[in-house]
Amino acid sequence: MLKKVRVRFAPSPTGGLHLGGVRTVLFNYLFAKQHQGDFILRIEDTDQTRYVPGAEEYIFNCLQWCGLQPDESVQHGGAYGPYRQSERKAIYSQYAKLLVTNGQAYYAFDTPEELEQMREKLKAVGSDSLQYDHHSRLNMKNSLTLSSDQTQTLIDAGTPYVIRIKINPGETVSFTDMIRGVIDFDTANVDDKVLLKADGMPTYHLAVVVDDYLMQITHAFRGEEWLPSAPVHILLWKYLFGLDAMPQWAHLPLILKPDGNGKLSKRDGDRLGFPVYAMDWADPKTGDLTKGFKEIGFLPEAFINLLAVLGWNDGTAQEIFSLNELVEKFSLERVHKAGAKFDFEKAKWFNHEWIKKLPAKNYLPQVKAILADNGISAVDESFLLAVVEMVKDRCTLLNDFYTQTVFFFQAPDTIDTASIKPKWDDNKQLFFTELIRTFQLTAFWQSADLEKEFKEIAAVNHLKPGELMMPFRIMLVGGKYGPAVFEIAAMIGKEATIRRIEHGLSLLQ
RNA sequence: GCCGCGUUGGUCAAGGGGUUAAGACGCCUCCCUUUCACGGAGGAAUCACGGGUUCGAAUCCCGUACGUGGUACCA
Numbered sequence: 001m002l003k004k005v006r007v008r009f010a011p012s013p014t015g016g017l018h019l020g021g022v023r024t025v026l027f028n029y030l031f032a033k034q035h036q037g038d039f040i041l042r043i044e045d046t047d048q049t050r051y052v053p054g055a056e057e058y059i060f061n062c063l064q065w066c067g068l069q070p071d072e073s074v075q076h077g078g079a080y081g082p083y084r085q086s087e088r089k090a091i092y093s094q095y096a097k098l099l100v101t102n103g104q105a106y107y108a109f110d111t112p113e114e115l116e117q118m119r120e121k122l123k124a125v126g127s128d129s130l131q132y133d134h135h136s137r138l139n140m141k142n143s144l145t146l147s148s149d150q151t152q153t154l155i156d157a158g159t160p161y162v163i164r165i166k167i168n169p170g171e172t173v174s175f176t177d178m179i180r181g182v183i184d185f186d187t188a189n190v191d192d193k194v195l196l197k198a199d200g201m202p203t204y205h206l207a208v209v210v211d212d213y214l215m216q217i218t219h220a221f222r223g224e225e226w227l228p229s230a231p232v233h234i235l236l237w238k239y240l241f242g243l244d245a246m247p248q249w250a251h252l253p254l255i256l257k258p259d260g261n262g263k264l265s266k267r268d269g270d271r272l273g274f275p276v277y278a279m280d281w282a283d284p285k286t287g288d289l290t291k292g293f294k295e296i297g298f299l300p301e302a303f304i305n306l307l308a309v310l311g312w313n314d315g316t317a318q319e320i321f322s323l324n325e326l327v328e329k330f331s332l333e334r335v336h337k338a339g340a341k342f343d344f345e346k347a348k349w350f351n352h353e354w355i356k357k358l359p360a361k362n363y364l365p366q367v368k369a370i371l372a373d374n375g376i377s378a379v380d381e382s383f384l385l386a387v388v389e390m391v392k393d394r395c396t397l398l399n400d401f402y403t404q405t406v407f408f409f410q411a412p413d414t415i416d417t418a419s420i421k422p423k424w425d426d427n428k429q430l431f432f433t434e435l436i437r438t439f440q441l442t443a444f445w446q447s448a449d450l451e452k453e454f455k456e457i458a459a460v461n462h463l464k465p466g467e468l469m470m471p472f473r474i475m476l477v478g479g480k481y482g483p484a485v486f487e488i489a490a491m492i493g494k495e496a497t498i499r500r501i502e503h504g505l506s507l508l509q
Numbered sequence: 510g511c512c513g514c515g516u517u518g519g520u521c522a523a524g525g526g527g528u529u530a531a532g533a534c535g536c537c538u539c540c541c542u543u544u545c546a547c548g549g550a551g552g553a554a555u556c557a558c559g560g561g562u563u564c565g566a567a568u569c570c571c572g573u574a575c576g577u578g579g580u581a582c583c584a
Contacts, residue, residue, distance in 0.1 A: 012584050047583055112582080128511045131580065162582050180514070189512050189580095197582040204584050228513055228579035251514085254577075258520075261576060309533095313522065317532045336515095336522085339577065343520045346534045356547080394546040404545090466543035473544055481545040 005037025007219050009070075010208070012044045013055035016281030016290055017062045019264065019342065020223060020255045023307040027252060028221050029068045030308075030330040040215060041073035043084040044208075046201045054284055062278040062292075066300050067323060080215040085207050092202035095210050095240060096163045096195050100143075104239045105195055107161045108132075108142035109154055131191035134169050163196040165205075165232060173231040178219075178250035178332045185231040193232045205229060209236040212247055220247040224339070225263075227251045250332055253311045254339040264342050266290060274344040278303070297370075297397030298347075299363060302354040306347045311336045320353055352396040360388040367401045374402050376409050383408075387491065390483050404482065408491055411500050412478025417507050419480065420471045424508055431461050431468060432505055436498050447490040454486070475504030 007028040011021060032039040041063070045051055060075055072078025082088055099105035110118070118140065119130045129135070137144060142164070143151040155161065169188035176182050195206040202210070212220055230249065237246040257268040269276035270290070279292035293303050305321055314321075314329045321329065355363070364381070367388055371378050378384040391404040406412075438453050454472075458465045473485045476497065482488060489497045 010584090014584080044584065050583065108582095115581090123510095126510085129580080130511090160582090164582095183513075185513075191580075194582050199582080201582085203582070223578090224514070225578055225584090230513090253515085256577080263578080310521075315523070317523080319521090319533060338515050340522090341520060343534065346521065349534055391546090393548095464543085469543060477544085479544085483544095483546085484542090485544080 003216070003218050005032060005035035005218050006040060006216050007032045007037060007221060008040040008042050008212070008215065008217050010042040010044045010211075010222075011059055012047065012050065013059065014047075014050045014052050015055055015283070016266065016277035016292070017059055017279070018266070019276055019278070019307065022062065022066060022068075022278050022303070023255065023310065024221060024223060024252060025063060025066070025068050026304060026307055026326075027250075027312075027330070027332075027335070030326050031219060031221070031332065032071075033327045034330060037218070038071040039068075040078065040080070040217070041070035041076075041083065042211060042215070043074060043086075044204065045084060045086045046197075046203065046207055048086075048199065048201065052284060058279070058281065065279060065294055066304055068304075085202070085211065088207075088211070089200060089202075091214070092206055092210055093196055093200060096202070096206060099165065099195070099236075099239060100163060102239065103166070105163050105165050106143040107151055107155070108137075108140065108164050108192075108194075109146075109159055109161050110141050114141065129189070129191075132164065133191045134167060134188070137164075137192055160198040162194045162198055164192040164194050165235065167192055167232075167235065173234050175230065175234050175249060177227075178248055179253075179335050180251065180337055183227070183230070187231065187235075190231045190235075193229070195236075205232050205236065209233055209240065213237075213241045213245060217247045219250065221250045221252060224251045224254050250335070253336050255310060256339045256341045258341050258343055272344070274347070297399040298351050299354045299358070299398070301358065302347075302351040305354065306350040310340050310342070320350075320357065348396050355392050355395050355398070360385055360392060363398065364388060366398050367405075370399055370402055371405070371409070374406070376402075376406065378409065383491075390487065390491070394481075394483075407477045407482065407488070411496070411503065412476075415478045415504060415507065416474050416480065417504075420474055420504075420508060423467065424471070427461060427463060428468065428471065429505065429508070431457060431463055432471075432501055434461070436501055439494060439498055439501075442494065445490060445494050447484070447486040450489050451486040471504070472501075475500050 009025045009028050011017070029039050031037070043056055045056075056074070060073075063069060070076055072080060072083065074081075074083045096105060100107065115132070118132070118136060122130045122136065132140065139145075144166070146154070167187050167190045171187040172184050173187060173190070174182055174184040193205050194203050196202055208220075230251075234243075234246070237243055255264045256262065257264045258272065264276060266276045275291045275293045275296050277290055277292045279294045281290045281292065282288070283290070294300070301322065304323055304326070308321060308326050308330070309319060312330065312335045315334060364385060368378055368384060387405050387408045388401060391401070395401050395404055434457050435454065438457060439450070442449065442453065454468070455465045458468055469485055470480065473482070474480065476485065476488050476492070
């Protein structure tokens, strides 16, 4: 019988949740759901020095916004907890000690200064490798160079130590990556990574392997930056649990900065003017606020969609996918090997598409909140709904709804008279005064009727309606934008329409 | 430096021995609309380079270049 699929996302709570992180979550989630499996969220907080309060809660909020909820986590519970590595400290040291006992790892007492000296020395002699490895470890202070008595004495004296994996040269470690195929590493090039730190915490290397085993992970997806350390993990699996129990690996391509080269970072977003984090992140230490996709006006549907097709496609021309469609169509085989540059323009296009596609009621609360932030209280929900539905084709970001709908709620503060004045004359002035009189008597305040009346008066005055519509629009809206004029007039009502014409006229005299 | 991974228009990308080398974003032109959008029709723009293999290479092989990741008691 096939094992139940179990995947995991394992962030460290050190700050905002990056685009790439969300995409890793997404691919994990899609794979799990497609196979009726479980998606686990594990908090990798083994680095005490980088711990940031609030970051963990923030990660959960982001996932909630994205609609990618874990099945097991510190918040959701589960049978494989605790799901926070700092709470599993005791487990890791057992395995580290076991490796030492089996001769697959060893104690090392070198101080940071000594390690630095080692690298300097290696650099000085022009060595290819500056690593702590099968070669350099012979000159260092560890249980391989020290006698067992000396080692024990140091430990008993409370000398700080780490446990390092002992990698022997002359072996080829290979594994099959679900995206990249077979990958080989020569152990001669692999260094003796620290497994257990001096503070008793495991490093990532030990922790992933132990936890993936204990949590019964079947498929492990992570960013490509982990590929070089894969041989360490494979060897650990081999030593500790056997290769048969090892999950299948998939190393996801990186998301690169749009210009220049390199991994996309928060700084690139700041520099180029777009978000990199899923949601606003306020650094508790500096107080700096970094904008998120949510707050800048993205729909979660669009955010998920654009992330999914960054490095993956279904082989057809389809680009717009709902989460359900993604669950159905996603396949790791179609994930790209190469990194993809992030294009914010395209990202916005996805949002625009989703705003058009979704019924206005789906994001009405968000729009309402945006209006409220700008001092507009849209009390009449059905009115708001109609207005939003009317203008959504011209909104790329949710925030655009403010400029596209303000004029439905209040008369424009300033109107673009400069665009009217050059062609303004007495005939037009007359036309609008007449229009006011007619409108005052209009019984059925509907766009078609208004348009008819408007054109009739124009005809009587020997004026082209086209020349009059722009001034009319500017009086109602304030500028040259917005939906059809008569629709707007119909929407805001007779009184407001007349008042805005009167006001416009007064400014043009 | 060493090790790993990668390379189809500006960007995301389909295609994987014979194609006019899809499609999308962006850009440009036109139509629709006497606004801005939406929608529609077009356009410019691509197989990193060099060698092979082959009747035929974007596609297979080998080099090179370039990019990228790692080379931490960070993940």
